Amino acid sequence: MSRTDEVVEAIKAMILDGRLQAGARLPVEKDLADELGVSRGPLREGVRALVTLGILETRQGDGTYVTSLDPSRLLSSMGFFVDLHADGSAQPFHAVRRLLETESAGLAATRITPEALARAREVLDEVREILGRTPVDHEAFIATDIEFHRIVAENSGNPVLAAFVESLASRTARTRLWRGLHEEGAEERTWHEHDAIWRALEAGNAEAARIRMASHLLGVEEAMQLLPLDEE
Numbered sequence: 001m002s003r004t005d006e007v008v009e010a011i012k013a014m015i016l017d018g019r020l021q022a023g024a025r026l027p028v029e030k031d032l033a034d035e036l037g038v039s040r041g042p043l044r045e046g047v048r049a050l051v052t053l054g055i056l057e058t059r060q061g062d063g064t065y066v067t068s069l070d071p072s073r074l075l076s077s078m079g080f081f082v083d084l085h086a087d088g089s090a091q092p093f094h095a096v097r098r099l100l101e102t103e104s105a106g107l108a109a110t111r112i113t114p115e116a117l118a119r120a121r122e123v124l125d126e127v128r129e130i131l132g133r134t135p136v137d138h139e140a141f142i143a144t145d146i147e148f149h150r151i152v153a154e155n156s157g158n159p160v161l162a163a164f165v166e167s168l169a170s171r172t173a174r175t176r177l178w179r180g181l182h183e184e185g186a187e188e189r190t191w192h193e194h195d196a197i198w199r200a201l202e203a204g205n206a207e208a209a210r211i212r213m214a215s216h217l218l219g220v221e222e223a224m225q226l227l228p229l230d231e232e
Contacts, residue, residue, distance in 0.1 A: 003038050007046025010036050015055070015066060026056070026064045071163035091221070097168040098217040101149065104156035104165055105197060105213035109206040112155040120151045120198055127191050141187055148194050152201070152213075186223070193219070 001009070014020045026032055026047075033043045047064055050056040054073040058064045067073055112120075127144050130137055153165035193216040200208035 003042035004045040004049065007036055007038055007043050008049050011046065011050060012055070015069075020066050022066055022069045024066045026066070028063070071160045072166055075160075075163040075167050093168060094217075094221050097165070098214060098221065100161060100165050100168065101153065101217060102210050102214040104153045104158070104161055105201070106206040106210040107156040107158065107161075108152050109201050109204055109209040111157040112152075112201050116151055116155045117198075117202060120148060120201070123148045123151065124191065124195055124198060127194070131187060131191060136187065138187075145190065145194075152197070189219070190216070 011020070011026075020026070027035065029040060029043060033040050036043065038046075047056055047058070051058060051064075054067055055069070056064055057067050123144050127141065127148075130141050130144065150162075150166060153162040156162055193212065197209060197212045197216065200212050
């Protein structure tokens with residue numbers, strides 16, 4: 001293990017055992033280096049690595065702090081990992097997305113708040129307006145599509161599940177854009193599928209919500225298989 005790796009593991013251990021809480025300021029560089037038994041070079045490299053991972057954040061002129069350790073922040077780097085597989089090998093990621101979102105829809109059916117349900121309805125109404133324009137603003141359609149899925153995931157009651165969904169769902173935007181441009185009626189079908197999901201949520205029917213979400217996302221996976229290699 002390199003000295004930099006030792007720094008990373010040592011600071012992670014300090015967080016795990018409670019010596020450093022979320023939002024806590026790290027000791028000044030000299031003191032921390034002495035405590036960990038390393039020079040300032042490896043310490044700085046280790047801190048930079050933890051900043052990249054979303055565990056630490058550096059505030060200009062104010063030192064280095066432990067972040068909120070929110071799941072969405074810690075898992076954000078997974079989106080980059082998915083981007084690295086933005087070709088045929090991305091299929092397994094979208095299969096995982098379908099499994100996670102299917103469960104999040106089932107959980108949301110019994111937990112979604114009236115306010116969130118109303119916001120999801122507003123999003124669907126926005127989509128209807130977008131689809132009624134000529135030409136259709138495909139980018140705006142995708143933005144509202146992502147927002148609908150985000151609302152469902154956030155109301156699953158499980159922030160870790162929601163963070164995973166967020167990391168994976170936004171990465172299918174390119175596939176959805178291709179579908180909107182090349183597959184006639186795809187966006188209209190997507191609206192109807194979202195509407196069916198919303199109605200299952202409104203009824204509090206967890207099984208229906210799961211089935212509707214799974215069916216919807218299977219369509220995305222099938223579209224990926226049709227996506228030309230030079231467009232993936």
